[in-house]
Amino acid sequence: MTMDYAKARELMVEQQVRPWDVLDARVLDALVSIPRDGFVNAEHRGLSYADVQLPLGHGEFMMKPVVEGRVLQSIAVQEGEDVLEIGTGSGFLTACLGRLAREVHSIELHADLADAARARLDAMGLGVNVRIDAADAFAFDTDRRFDAIVVTGAVDTIPARFLQWLRPEGRLFAVRGASPAMEAVVARNGVNGPRIESLFETDLPYLVGAAPAPRFDF
Template sequence: MTMDYAKARELMVEQQVRPWDVLDPRVLDALVSIPRDAFVPAQHRTLAYADAQLPLGHGEMMLKPVVEGRILQSIDVQEGEDVLEIGTGSGFTTACLGRLAREVHSIELHADLADAARARLDAMGLGANVRIEAADAFAWNTERRFDAIVVTGAVDAIPPRFLQWLKPEGRMFVVRGASPAMEALVVRNDVNGQRIESLFETDLPYLVGAAPAPRFDF
Protein backbone atom coordinates (compact mmCIF):
# COMPACT_ATOMS: atom_id res chain seq x y z
CA MET A 1 0.00 0.00 0.00
CA THR A 2 1.47 3.35 -0.98
CA MET A 3 1.20 6.20 1.47
CA ASP A 4 -0.77 9.31 0.52
CA TYR A 5 1.86 11.87 1.47
CA ALA A 6 -0.25 14.88 0.44
CA LYS A 7 -3.05 13.74 2.78
CA ALA A 8 -0.52 13.01 5.54
CA ARG A 9 0.85 16.52 5.10
CA GLU A 10 -2.60 18.08 5.55
CA LEU A 11 -3.27 15.94 8.64
CA MET A 12 0.12 16.93 10.11
CA VAL A 13 -0.84 20.60 9.85
CA GLU A 14 -4.40 20.15 11.12
CA GLN A 15 -3.75 17.64 13.92
CA GLN A 16 -0.23 18.56 15.12
CA VAL A 17 0.81 22.05 14.05
CA ARG A 18 -2.39 24.12 14.38
CA PRO A 19 -3.25 22.71 17.86
CA TRP A 20 0.17 24.00 18.99
CA ASP A 21 -1.00 27.55 18.17
CA VAL A 22 0.82 27.82 14.85
CA LEU A 23 -1.75 29.89 12.97
CA ASP A 24 0.30 32.16 10.68
CA PRO A 25 -1.15 31.55 7.18
CA ARG A 26 2.22 31.93 5.44
CA VAL A 27 3.85 29.38 7.76
CA LEU A 28 0.99 26.91 7.36
CA ASP A 29 1.14 27.33 3.58
CA ALA A 30 4.87 26.51 3.57
CA LEU A 31 4.34 23.44 5.76
CA VAL A 32 1.48 22.10 3.65
CA SER A 33 3.00 22.83 0.23
CA ILE A 34 6.63 21.70 0.71
CA PRO A 35 6.86 17.87 0.68
CA ARG A 36 8.51 17.02 3.99
CA ASP A 37 8.79 13.36 2.94
CA ALA A 38 11.30 14.36 0.24
CA PHE A 39 13.69 15.58 2.98
CA VAL A 40 13.53 12.47 5.18
CA PRO A 41 16.12 9.67 4.84
CA ALA A 42 14.56 6.87 2.75
CA GLN A 43 14.41 4.36 5.62
CA HIS A 44 12.28 6.77 7.69
CA ARG A 45 10.08 8.18 4.93
CA THR A 46 6.86 6.63 6.23
CA LEU A 47 7.45 8.59 9.46
CA ALA A 48 7.87 11.92 7.64
CA TYR A 49 4.64 13.33 9.07
CA ALA A 50 4.80 11.71 12.52
CA ASP A 51 5.12 13.78 15.71
CA ALA A 52 8.74 12.70 16.16
CA GLN A 53 12.35 13.70 15.66
CA LEU A 54 13.99 11.62 12.93
CA PRO A 55 17.71 10.65 12.80
CA LEU A 56 19.80 12.15 9.99
CA GLY A 57 23.21 10.71 10.89
CA HIS A 58 26.14 12.30 12.79
CA GLY A 59 23.87 12.49 15.86
CA GLU A 60 21.71 15.10 14.12
CA MET A 61 17.93 14.97 14.12
CA MET A 62 15.16 16.32 11.89
CA LEU A 63 12.97 18.44 14.15
CA LYS A 64 9.37 17.56 14.96
CA PRO A 65 6.85 19.27 12.63
CA VAL A 66 5.36 21.20 15.58
CA VAL A 67 8.78 22.59 16.50
CA GLU A 68 9.47 23.60 12.89
CA GLY A 69 6.10 25.36 12.81
CA ARG A 70 6.77 27.22 16.06
CA ILE A 71 10.24 28.27 14.86
CA LEU A 72 8.88 29.69 11.62
CA GLN A 73 6.04 31.52 13.34
CA SER A 74 8.16 32.89 16.19
CA ILE A 75 10.74 34.64 13.99
CA ASP A 76 8.06 36.00 11.61
CA VAL A 77 10.26 36.22 8.49
CA GLN A 78 9.06 38.74 5.91
CA GLU A 79 9.54 38.62 2.13
CA GLY A 80 12.27 41.26 2.03
CA GLU A 81 14.40 39.78 4.81
CA ASP A 82 17.63 37.78 4.89
CA VAL A 83 17.94 34.75 7.18
CA LEU A 84 20.90 32.80 8.55
CA GLU A 85 20.26 29.19 9.53
CA ILE A 86 22.80 27.46 11.74
CA GLY A 87 22.43 23.72 11.17
CA THR A 88 20.91 22.83 7.78
CA GLY A 89 20.17 19.23 8.73
CA SER A 90 17.72 17.71 6.24
CA GLY A 91 17.11 21.06 4.53
CA PHE A 92 13.35 21.08 5.22
CA THR A 93 13.35 24.07 7.57
CA THR A 94 15.76 25.70 5.11
CA ALA A 95 13.22 25.21 2.31
CA CYS A 96 10.42 26.69 4.44
CA LEU A 97 12.59 29.70 5.31
CA GLY A 98 13.38 30.12 1.60
CA ARG A 99 9.66 30.26 0.87
CA LEU A 100 9.20 33.05 3.45
CA ALA A 101 12.40 35.13 3.10
CA ARG A 102 14.24 37.10 0.43
CA GLU A 103 17.39 35.04 0.92
CA VAL A 104 18.59 32.24 3.20
CA HIS A 105 22.21 31.40 4.02
CA SER A 106 22.42 28.04 5.80
CA ILE A 107 25.56 26.53 7.31
CA GLU A 108 25.97 22.84 8.15
CA LEU A 109 28.94 21.22 9.88
CA HIS A 110 28.70 17.93 7.97
CA ALA A 111 29.47 18.25 4.26
CA ASP A 112 27.44 15.16 3.29
CA LEU A 113 24.30 16.57 4.95
CA ALA A 114 24.91 19.95 3.30
CA ASP A 115 25.30 18.32 -0.13
CA ALA A 116 22.16 16.19 0.32
CA ALA A 117 20.09 19.18 1.43
CA ARG A 118 21.30 21.25 -1.52
CA ALA A 119 20.44 18.41 -3.93
CA ARG A 120 16.91 18.10 -2.49
CA LEU A 121 16.24 21.84 -2.72
CA ASP A 122 17.55 22.05 -6.27
CA ALA A 123 15.57 18.96 -7.37
CA MET A 124 12.35 20.62 -6.20
CA GLY A 125 13.17 24.04 -7.60
CA LEU A 126 13.37 25.54 -4.12
CA GLY A 127 17.03 26.52 -4.10
CA ALA A 128 17.06 29.77 -6.08
CA ASN A 129 17.31 32.04 -3.02
CA VAL A 130 19.07 29.57 -0.69
CA ARG A 131 22.82 29.13 -0.20
CA ILE A 132 24.00 26.10 1.77
CA GLU A 133 27.59 26.05 2.99
CA ALA A 134 29.52 23.31 4.81
CA ALA A 135 31.07 25.14 7.78
CA ASP A 136 31.51 25.02 11.55
CA ALA A 137 29.44 27.80 13.13
CA PHE A 138 32.14 28.30 15.75
CA ALA A 139 34.85 28.92 13.16
CA TRP A 140 32.76 30.61 10.44
CA ASN A 141 32.77 34.37 10.08
CA THR A 142 30.89 36.86 7.95
CA GLU A 143 30.57 40.62 7.61
CA ARG A 144 26.89 40.17 6.73
CA ARG A 145 24.15 40.97 9.22
CA PHE A 146 20.83 39.14 9.10
CA ASP A 147 17.24 40.06 9.94
CA ALA A 148 16.68 36.65 11.52
CA ILE A 149 18.80 33.72 12.66
CA VAL A 150 17.50 30.19 13.27
CA VAL A 151 19.67 27.84 15.35
CA THR A 152 18.42 24.28 14.87
CA GLY A 153 20.55 22.63 17.58
CA ALA A 154 20.62 23.33 21.29
CA VAL A 155 23.25 25.40 23.13
CA ASP A 156 24.29 25.42 26.77
CA ALA A 157 24.62 29.21 26.61
CA ILE A 158 23.84 31.61 23.77
CA PRO A 159 27.11 32.16 21.84
CA PRO A 160 27.93 35.90 21.58
CA ARG A 161 29.29 35.33 18.07
CA PHE A 162 25.81 34.33 16.86
CA LEU A 163 24.30 37.54 18.24
CA GLN A 164 26.83 39.71 16.42
CA TRP A 165 25.44 38.44 13.08
CA LEU A 166 22.04 40.02 13.82
CA LYS A 167 20.96 43.37 12.45
CA PRO A 168 20.06 46.03 15.07
CA GLU A 169 16.35 45.08 15.00
CA GLY A 170 16.97 41.40 14.26
CA ARG A 171 15.81 38.31 16.14
CA MET A 172 17.16 34.82 16.73
CA PHE A 173 15.46 31.53 17.55
CA VAL A 174 17.59 29.32 19.78
CA VAL A 175 17.11 26.45 22.25
CA ARG A 176 19.11 26.81 25.46
CA GLY A 177 19.66 24.70 28.54
CA ALA A 178 20.16 21.14 29.75
CA SER A 179 18.34 18.01 28.64
CA PRO A 180 15.57 17.00 29.15
CA ALA A 181 14.03 20.44 29.88
CA MET A 182 15.51 22.94 27.45
CA GLU A 183 13.89 26.27 26.69
CA ALA A 184 13.11 27.57 23.20
CA LEU A 185 13.72 31.32 23.02
CA VAL A 186 13.51 34.26 20.68
CA VAL A 187 16.28 36.79 21.33
CA ARG A 188 15.52 40.27 19.96
CA ASN A 189 17.98 43.08 19.34
CA ASP A 190 16.14 46.12 20.70
CA VAL A 191 17.33 49.71 21.10
CA ASN A 192 17.81 49.03 24.82
CA GLY A 193 19.78 45.83 24.30
CA GLN A 194 18.73 42.21 24.02
CA ARG A 195 15.23 41.08 24.96
CA ILE A 196 14.60 37.36 25.52
CA GLU A 197 11.16 35.83 25.05
CA SER A 198 10.54 32.29 26.32
CA LEU A 199 8.41 30.16 23.97
CA PHE A 200 8.19 26.52 25.08
CA GLU A 201 10.12 23.61 26.56
CA THR A 202 11.74 21.07 24.28
CA ASP A 203 14.76 18.76 24.07
CA LEU A 204 17.18 18.83 21.12
CA PRO A 205 20.67 17.46 20.45
CA TYR A 206 23.38 20.07 21.06
CA LEU A 207 25.15 21.83 18.23
CA VAL A 208 28.67 20.42 18.02
CA GLY A 209 30.77 22.75 20.17
CA ALA A 210 27.80 24.11 22.16
CA ALA A 211 27.26 21.36 24.75
CA PRO A 212 27.92 22.07 28.44
CA ALA A 213 31.38 21.27 29.74
CA PRO A 214 31.50 17.85 31.45
CA ARG A 215 30.94 18.01 35.20
CA PHE A 216 33.05 15.96 37.55
CA ASP A 217 31.43 15.23 40.89
CA PHE A 218 33.73 14.04 43.64
Protein backbone atom coordinates (compact mmCIF):
# COMPACT_ATOMS: atom_id res chain seq x y z
CA MET A 1 0.00 0.00 0.00
CA THR A 2 1.47 3.32 -1.10
CA MET A 3 1.44 6.12 1.45
CA ASP A 4 -0.52 9.24 0.50
CA TYR A 5 2.15 11.81 1.35
CA ALA A 6 0.00 14.81 0.37
CA LYS A 7 -2.73 13.67 2.78
CA ALA A 8 -0.15 12.95 5.49
CA ARG A 9 1.23 16.47 5.02
CA GLU A 10 -2.20 18.02 5.52
CA LEU A 11 -2.81 15.91 8.63
CA MET A 12 0.61 16.90 10.03
CA VAL A 13 -0.34 20.57 9.76
CA GLU A 14 -3.89 20.15 11.08
CA GLN A 15 -3.24 17.63 13.87
CA GLN A 16 0.29 18.52 15.03
CA VAL A 17 1.42 21.96 13.95
CA ARG A 18 -1.72 24.11 14.14
CA PRO A 19 -2.76 22.80 17.62
CA TRP A 20 0.64 23.97 18.91
CA ASP A 21 -0.42 27.56 18.17
CA VAL A 22 1.30 27.82 14.80
CA LEU A 23 -1.31 29.98 13.06
CA ASP A 24 0.74 32.13 10.67
CA ALA A 25 -0.86 31.55 7.25
CA ARG A 26 2.42 31.88 5.29
CA VAL A 27 4.16 29.37 7.56
CA LEU A 28 1.29 26.87 7.30
CA ASP A 29 1.26 27.29 3.52
CA ALA A 30 5.00 26.50 3.35
CA LEU A 31 4.60 23.41 5.53
CA VAL A 32 1.64 22.07 3.56
CA SER A 33 3.10 22.76 0.11
CA ILE A 34 6.76 21.67 0.48
CA PRO A 35 7.07 17.86 0.42
CA ARG A 36 8.89 17.02 3.64
CA ASP A 37 9.16 13.38 2.55
CA GLY A 38 11.55 14.51 -0.20
CA PHE A 39 14.05 15.61 2.45
CA VAL A 40 13.99 12.45 4.59
CA ASN A 41 16.45 9.57 4.16
CA ALA A 42 14.82 6.65 2.31
CA GLU A 43 14.80 4.31 5.32
CA HIS A 44 12.75 6.82 7.36
CA ARG A 45 10.46 8.12 4.63
CA GLY A 46 7.39 6.48 6.16
CA LEU A 47 7.96 8.66 9.24
CA SER A 48 8.24 11.92 7.28
CA TYR A 49 5.09 13.38 8.86
CA ALA A 50 5.31 11.73 12.30
CA ASP A 51 5.84 13.71 15.52
CA VAL A 52 9.47 12.55 15.90
CA GLN A 53 13.02 13.73 15.27
CA LEU A 54 14.58 11.87 12.34
CA PRO A 55 18.30 10.96 12.14
CA LEU A 56 20.35 12.44 9.29
CA GLY A 57 23.79 11.03 10.11
CA HIS A 58 26.75 12.69 11.90
CA GLY A 59 24.58 12.84 15.05
CA GLU A 60 22.26 15.37 13.38
CA PHE A 61 18.48 15.19 13.31
CA MET A 62 15.51 16.74 11.55
CA MET A 63 13.46 18.63 14.11
CA LYS A 64 9.91 17.49 14.83
CA PRO A 65 7.38 19.17 12.48
CA VAL A 66 5.83 21.07 15.39
CA VAL A 67 9.21 22.56 16.32
CA GLU A 68 9.88 23.52 12.69
CA GLY A 69 6.52 25.28 12.62
CA ARG A 70 7.27 27.19 15.81
CA VAL A 71 10.73 28.15 14.53
CA LEU A 72 9.29 29.57 11.32
CA GLN A 73 6.50 31.43 13.10
CA SER A 74 8.74 32.89 15.81
CA ILE A 75 11.32 34.24 13.35
CA ALA A 76 8.52 35.85 11.25
CA VAL A 77 10.49 36.11 8.00
CA GLN A 78 9.08 38.61 5.51
CA GLU A 79 9.32 38.50 1.71
CA GLY A 80 12.00 41.17 1.37
CA GLU A 81 14.31 39.80 4.06
CA ASP A 82 17.62 37.92 4.01
CA VAL A 83 18.13 34.91 6.29
CA LEU A 84 21.19 33.02 7.54
CA GLU A 85 20.62 29.41 8.59
CA ILE A 86 23.29 27.80 10.74
CA GLY A 87 22.96 24.04 10.22
CA THR A 88 21.34 23.05 6.91
CA GLY A 89 20.66 19.47 7.94
CA SER A 90 18.19 17.86 5.52
CA GLY A 91 17.44 21.15 3.76
CA PHE A 92 13.72 21.07 4.60
CA LEU A 93 13.75 24.07 6.93
CA THR A 94 16.03 25.77 4.39
CA ALA A 95 13.37 25.25 1.72
CA CYS A 96 10.67 26.66 4.00
CA LEU A 97 12.81 29.72 4.77
CA GLY A 98 13.43 30.13 1.04
CA ARG A 99 9.67 30.19 0.46
CA LEU A 100 9.25 32.95 3.06
CA ALA A 101 12.37 35.11 2.50
CA ARG A 102 14.04 37.07 -0.29
CA GLU A 103 17.26 35.11 0.06
CA VAL A 104 18.66 32.37 2.30
CA HIS A 105 22.33 31.59 2.98
CA SER A 106 22.65 28.26 4.79
CA ILE A 107 25.85 26.75 6.17
CA GLU A 108 26.38 23.10 7.12
CA LEU A 109 29.41 21.59 8.84
CA HIS A 110 29.19 18.27 6.97
CA ALA A 111 29.85 18.54 3.23
CA ASP A 112 27.83 15.41 2.38
CA LEU A 113 24.73 16.81 4.11
CA ALA A 114 25.24 20.17 2.39
CA ASP A 115 25.53 18.47 -1.02
CA ALA A 116 22.47 16.30 -0.42
CA ALA A 117 20.38 19.28 0.71
CA ARG A 118 21.43 21.30 -2.34
CA ALA A 119 20.52 18.41 -4.64
CA ARG A 120 17.11 18.04 -3.01
CA LEU A 121 16.28 21.74 -3.30
CA ASP A 122 17.43 21.90 -6.90
CA ALA A 123 15.48 18.75 -7.85
CA MET A 124 12.29 20.33 -6.47
CA GLY A 125 12.93 23.75 -7.99
CA LEU A 126 13.18 25.29 -4.52
CA GLY A 127 16.82 26.40 -4.62
CA VAL A 128 16.60 29.54 -6.74
CA ASN A 129 17.08 31.98 -3.83
CA VAL A 130 19.05 29.61 -1.56
CA ARG A 131 22.83 29.29 -1.21
CA ILE A 132 24.22 26.33 0.74
CA ASP A 133 27.87 26.19 1.79
CA ALA A 134 29.83 23.58 3.73
CA ALA A 135 31.31 25.58 6.61
CA ASP A 136 31.95 25.46 10.35
CA ALA A 137 29.85 28.15 12.05
CA PHE A 138 32.76 28.92 14.40
CA ALA A 139 35.24 29.45 11.56
CA PHE A 140 32.80 31.05 9.11
CA ASP A 141 32.64 34.82 8.72
CA THR A 142 30.84 37.19 6.40
CA ASP A 143 30.52 40.92 5.82
CA ARG A 144 26.81 40.44 5.10
CA ARG A 145 24.21 41.29 7.71
CA PHE A 146 20.94 39.41 7.94
CA ASP A 147 17.41 40.27 9.02
CA ALA A 148 17.02 36.85 10.64
CA ILE A 149 19.25 33.99 11.72
CA VAL A 150 18.05 30.47 12.51
CA VAL A 151 20.35 28.17 14.51
CA THR A 152 19.15 24.59 14.08
CA GLY A 153 21.36 22.97 16.75
CA ALA A 154 21.32 23.77 20.45
CA VAL A 155 23.89 26.07 22.08
CA ASP A 156 24.99 26.34 25.70
CA THR A 157 24.81 30.13 25.36
CA ILE A 158 24.18 32.23 22.25
CA PRO A 159 27.59 32.98 20.64
CA ALA A 160 28.27 36.70 20.32
CA ARG A 161 29.65 36.15 16.81
CA PHE A 162 26.21 34.98 15.63
CA LEU A 163 24.58 38.17 16.88
CA GLN A 164 27.18 40.25 15.02
CA TRP A 165 25.75 38.96 11.72
CA LEU A 166 22.35 40.50 12.46
CA ARG A 167 21.19 43.82 11.11
CA PRO A 168 20.08 46.39 13.73
CA GLU A 169 16.84 45.07 15.24
CA GLY A 170 17.37 41.75 13.44
CA ARG A 171 16.34 38.58 15.27
CA LEU A 172 17.94 35.23 15.93
CA PHE A 173 16.24 31.93 16.81
CA ALA A 174 18.21 29.54 18.99
CA VAL A 175 17.71 26.73 21.49
CA ARG A 176 19.93 27.19 24.53
CA GLY A 177 20.70 25.55 27.85
CA ALA A 178 21.19 22.02 29.12
CA SER A 179 19.38 18.87 28.05
CA PRO A 180 16.65 17.78 28.66
CA ALA A 181 15.04 21.13 29.54
CA MET A 182 16.37 23.49 26.88
CA GLU A 183 14.75 26.83 26.08
CA ALA A 184 13.86 28.06 22.60
CA VAL A 185 14.39 31.83 22.36
CA VAL A 186 14.40 34.72 19.95
CA ALA A 187 17.20 37.23 20.52
CA ARG A 188 16.94 40.74 19.09
CA ASN A 189 19.82 43.17 18.82
CA GLY A 190 19.21 46.27 20.90
CA VAL A 191 21.14 49.35 21.93
CA ASN A 192 22.08 47.84 25.29
CA GLY A 193 22.73 44.28 24.09
CA PRO A 194 20.43 41.49 22.97
CA ARG A 195 16.82 41.31 24.18
CA ILE A 196 15.84 37.69 24.77
CA GLU A 197 12.28 36.41 24.44
CA SER A 198 11.61 32.93 25.82
CA LEU A 199 9.31 30.82 23.60
CA PHE A 200 9.01 27.18 24.66
CA GLU A 201 10.91 24.22 26.09
CA THR A 202 12.42 21.61 23.78
CA ASP A 203 15.51 19.42 23.49
CA LEU A 204 17.92 19.33 20.52
CA PRO A 205 21.41 17.92 19.93
CA TYR A 206 24.11 20.58 20.33
CA LEU A 207 25.60 22.37 17.38
CA VAL A 208 29.17 21.07 17.02
CA GLY A 209 31.37 23.44 19.03
CA ALA A 210 28.49 24.90 21.04
CA ALA A 211 28.07 22.31 23.82
CA PRO A 212 28.84 23.31 27.41
CA ALA A 213 32.32 22.56 28.70
CA PRO A 214 32.34 19.30 30.69
CA ARG A 215 32.07 19.81 34.42
CA PHE A 216 34.26 17.82 36.75
CA ASP A 217 32.91 17.17 40.23
CA PHE A 218 35.59 16.46 42.81
